[in-house]
Amino acid sequence: xxxxxxxxxxxxxxxxxxxxxxxxxxxxxxxxxxxxxxxxxxxxxxxxxxxxxxxxxxxxxxxxxxxxxxxxxxxxxxxxxxxxxxxxxxxxxxxxxxxxxxxxxxxxxxxxxxxxxxxxxxxxxxxxxxxxxxxxxxxxxxxxxxxxxxxxxxxxxxxxxxxxxxxxxxxxxxxxxxxxxxxxxxxxxxxxxxxxxxxxxxxxxxxxxxxxxxxxxxxxxxxxxxxxxxxxxxxxxxxxxxxxxxxxxxxxxxxxxxxxxxxxxxxxxxxxxxxxxxxxxxxxxxxxxxxxxxxxxxxxxxxxxxxxxxxxxxxxxxxxxxxxxxxxxxxxxxxxxxxxxxxxxxxxxxxxxxxxxxxxxxxxxxxxxxxxxxxxxxxxxxxxxxxxxxxxxxxxxxxxxxxxxxxxxxxxxxxxxxxxxxxxxxxxxxxxxxxxxxxxxxxxxxxxxxxxxxxxxxxxxxxxxxxxxxxxxxxxxxxxxx
Numbered sequence: 001x002x003x004x005x006x007x008x009x010x011x012x013x014x015x016x017x018x019x020x021x022x023x024x025x026x027x028x029x030x031x032x033x034x035x036x037x038x039x040x041x042x043x044x045x046x047x048x049x050x051x052x053x054x055x056x057x058x059x060x061x062x063x064x065x066x067x068x069x070x071x072x073x074x075x076x077x078x079x080x081x082x083x084x085x086x087x088x089x090x091x092x093x094x095x096x097x098x099x100x101x102x103x104x105x106x107x108x109x110x111x112x113x114x115x116x117x118x119x120x121x122x123x124x125x126x127x128x129x130x131x132x133x134x135x136x137x138x139x140x141x142x143x144x145x146x147x148x149x150x151x152x153x154x155x156x157x158x159x160x161x162x163x164x165x166x167x168x169x170x171x172x173x174x175x176x177x178x179x180x181x182x183x184x185x186x187x188x189x190x191x192x193x194x195x196x197x198x199x200x201x202x203x204x205x206x207x208x209x210x211x212x213x214x215x216x217x218x219x220x221x222x223x224x225x226x227x228x229x230x231x232x233x234x235x236x237x238x239x240x241x242x243x244x245x246x247x248x249x250x251x252x253x254x255x256x257x258x259x260x261x262x263x264x265x266x267x268x269x270x271x272x273x274x275x276x277x278x279x280x281x282x283x284x285x286x287x288x289x290x291x292x293x294x295x296x297x298x299x300x301x302x303x304x305x306x307x308x309x310x311x312x313x314x315x316x317x318x319x320x321x322x323x324x325x326x327x328x329x330x331x332x333x334x335x336x337x338x339x340x341x342x343x344x345x346x347x348x349x350x351x352x353x354x355x356x357x358x359x360x361x362x363x364x365x366x367x368x369x370x371x372x373x374x375x376x377x378x379x380x381x382x383x384x385x386x387x388x389x390x391x392x393x394x395x396x397x398x399x400x401x402x403x404x405x406x407x408x409x410x411x412x413x414x415x416x417x418x419x420x421x422x423x424x425x426x427x428x429x430x431x432x433x434x435x436x437x438x439x440x441x442x443x444x445x446x447x448x449x450x451x452x453x454x455x456x457x458x459x460x461x462x463x464x465x466x467x468x469x470x471x472x473x474x475x476x477x478x479x480x481x482x
Contacts, residue, residue, distance in 0.1 A: 013208070014201040021197045025190040029183060036182065044147065048137070048168045051090055052149050055166060058086050059153060063161075070155045072098050075162050076105040083107050093167035096153065099160060101125050108167075120163065124150060128163065292317075345381060347372045347415050348408050354385035355406050360393060362401075367408040374415050374482050380456050387453050388419040388476050395423030395474065411479070414462075419476045426468040434466070453478070 062082050068074045075096055079086075087094045087107035095106040101120030128136040128150045140146040149166040292313075303309070348367040355365045389406060396402035399422055409416045426434060435454045450464075457464045462480030 013205040014198070017197040017201040017204075018194065021190065021193050025186065025193070029186050032182060032186065036178075044168070045137075048147055048149055048166070051092055051168060052151065052166055055086060055090055055092070055094065056151070056153075056164070058082075058089075059164070063153075063155065070161060072104070072161050075153070079105055092169075095165040095167070097163040097165065099163065101163070104162060120150075120165075125163075128152075343376065343378060344373055345376050345378060347374055347376075347381075347417070350376075350378060350381050351385050351406060351408050351417060354382045355389060357386060358389060358393065360402075360404070362396075363389065363393075363404045363406065365406050369408075369410055372408060372410050372415055372482070374480060376460060376480065380460075384453050384456055384478060385417065385419075387450065388417075388478075391450070391476075392419050392421035392423065392474070395425075396421050397423075399423055410482070413482060414479050415482050417478045420473065421475075422473040425470040425472055425474055426466070427470050431468065435464075 059079075062078060063070060066078045068078050075098075079096065083094055083096070083105055084107055093106070093108045095108075096104045097120055098104055101122075101124070103119070124136065124138065127138075128134065135149070135151045138148040138150070140148065147168045149164075149168060151164050152160040153162045153164050155161055348370055351367070352365050355363055385406070389404065392404045393402075396404065401422075403422045405418075405420045407418045407420070409418070435450050454464050457478055457480060460480050462478060464476065464478045466474060466476045468474040
């Protein structure tokens, strides 16, 4: 057996779209973050190169116009004032070292205040010497991200005079601020996307599930004894069209099956009815046959009591004929559908007339109102009441103190008749069969009374129900529109 998650389709669509938006946001935020970091790094490198190029041009200009001899030891004199001017213009700290890594001059006094920073490390000198471009950049990560650019200062003949160090500070605060602003904009966009996704998911789920709800409602309302409406597939998407077409095919097949079932049920019912009629008619025919045979065998015209015997034989035959007539009338009454009548009846009056037919003194009638009108056929209403009271009388035959109450009550839009007895009650196994034709618990009768009452009540848009306790009694209740 296949098992399915019982979460609603609308919830799944909503959750899926919301998850998709959140995943998209995280992916975009991640890509944006790393892309922005990459761009900032490239930007800083390019900016450092521009700074370095500008500084080197200024240094070359100073070297070309100096009066000092171009030697390493003269560098501090050549750039004694110029190094501060260059650093101020470029906004970066500049330091010049000799070829051994000893500091010559710097735009910041901190260099000489920190002995551990006075000389370039051997690793820096080696990296600078081994680089093809004779340029080396060292990245320092700390509270303030820095890049230290090292390159040679050459004389006009490209002979190295000194080592130039440019201290470039990355603007991390600015970068982080820009990144936060970008991410905040993404959050706002994502919120708008989530709201859009919620609305879209709601209408999409409603669009999809409304058709499924229609199918569900139609399936719930499907009945074998009625014509079931099909669902129009004109404006549906292909996926739902397939489902609805399957439902419509099921309706066609169901109607065909219902027709065959109804036909089979009718045929079976008539076969059972024919068997029952034949059985009931055979019962009086047997004594009639025996009576005629006995009369033929014992008839003596000279017998002085011949007239009395003929009367006895005739009485026996007439009784059996009356029995057959009552059988025929019972089946005829059950088979005839009561015709709808527009006769306005006062229910309390008709019920009281029906109760007065019985001579038993333990039958009581009560009504909340003297007048309660309904559209009902007089004969059929009397038949309903008399059948129920007759059953109650038969159920109380073995009761020491029988008591039967027939009551009429007015409901909001309906009239209600109850017949209560303190008889033997109905067993649990018989409750499900109580309204079936030819079912009876009595030694006589054909079991058509309650089936006929149920048939009458359904014809007049009413209902019949009962409650019973075995050994304590039964309450039958019929309800029909006022």
